[in-house]
Amino acid sequence: MTSILPRLRGTGGHRADDKIAELRGDVLRLLNWQTAAQDYFAVLQQDRADVYAAWQYAEDKAARAEDIVVWQDARIRDLQRQVDELTRRLEVQCLAESAATRTQEIDLRELQARFTSGPVVSLHHSSQATSPAHVPSRAKPDPAEGAA
Secondary structure (H helix, E strand, O other): OOOOHHHHHOOOOOOHHHHHHHHHHHHHHHHHHHHHHHHHHHHHHHHHHHHHHHHHHHHHHHHHHHHHHHHHHHHHHHHHHHHHHHHHHHHHHHHHHHHHHHHOOOOHHHHHHHHOOOOOOOHHHOHHHOOOOOOOHHHOOOHHHHHO
16 A cells, blocks of 8 residues: 555645645735726726716806806897987987077177177276276266256
8 A cells, every 4th residue: 555655646746735825826816906906997987087077067167157148148238228228318319409509599699799899897897997086077967957
């Protein structure tokens, strides 16, 4: 019996312990590879979430910008209506004032004739008002009339 045991033992290249160690190394490599793949997948998922968040933010900004444009267009239309109304009122008022001035014309020739002789001077600045003794003879009372 002693001669059979060395044959069953083999040369050591195919031993079960070596195979177990080799399989454990393979399992360890696969676990490391799985962990790396999970980490990479988590990064991809985070990137995807960031992209969707940025896309949603851009969509919200575009919607707000569109709302602002719509509001500004409405405001511009309202202001244009106000400008048109005020322009119409101004034209009507100008026409009314023009009609009023045509019906109430003043003859300026008479006023010009009055003031062409010189500037208007108040009486206390007049050269004739310097002395009360200088009263025109036609304004003096007649002594003969006073005695009667």
